[in-house]
Amino acid sequence: MQFHETELPGVGKKITFKNSEGIYTVMILHHSGKREFYYLEDDDDDEPLFSTTFTSEETKELAIKLLGSREETPEEDSYDQMSLVRKKALVNWVDIKQGSCMIERSVGSAQNLSENEVSIVAVFREDELLSKPADDVVIHEGDTLMVLGRKKAVEDFEKTCKE
Known part of the structure; x- marks a missing residue:
């Protein structure tokens, strides 16, 4: 996954990336700590499929959960055994x-x-x-x-x- 970062003067930073399903995620990191997430089908779309806002604390909690889930993701060869x-x-x-x-x-x-x-x-x-x-x-x-x-x-x- 490749990330593209852009400075937003007076606002903060914009981070964009595309997931394996082709959905673009745009994250606006405000200087205030607020985080805005926009999900787009195309990088040039004006209207997002979905958007949400997190506080700085919520973002930290989400990051902790995402980091933990990386360790818990089963390897491909063990997935069938876990399903059983x-x-x-x-x-x-x-x-x-x-x-x-x-x-x-x-x-x-x-x-x-x-x-x-x-x-x-x-x-x-x-x-x-x-x-x-x-x-x-x-x-x-x-x-x-x-x-x-x-x-x-x-x-x-x-x-x-x-x-």
């Missing part, structure tokens, strides 16, 4: 709401309810992420559990959480 795994496994997020039988239960105890057919791989609690939670971590109302397992087992676990 995805057909058999499911990752889902389960919200623990008021009245759930999971409130004040440990992660280990919750996993045992499904006879080890699901794994709780993370607990999201307010602004905190507990990845690979220990079996003695207690589940609270408002937590979101990241659950991994076969589709049927995950669906059954979700139903149990609502009881």
Whole structure:
């Protein structure tokens, strides 16, 4: 992918590039930190297909996600194997709401309810992420559990959480 940069006096910088699908992206970097994105079918188009604006902070978050996704992109030869795994496994997020039988239960105890057919791989609690939670971590109302397992087992676990 080739980038073309142009200074915009008094405004900032314009960066243009073309993706593999032939869509041009024009990014205007304002001195204020605001970023404008325009998507065009042709570099000379006056009307964009789509446009959006990001704050400086949103742009940084997007960049972090894009950089991370580069590491997570599967190689061509492993894609078929990953597809097979995805057909058999499911990752889902389960919200623990008021009245759930999971409130004040440990992660280990919750996993045992499904006879080890699901794994709780993370607990999201307010602004905190507990990845690979220990079996003695207690589940609270408002937590979101990241659950991994076969589709049927995950669906059954979700139903149990609502009881």
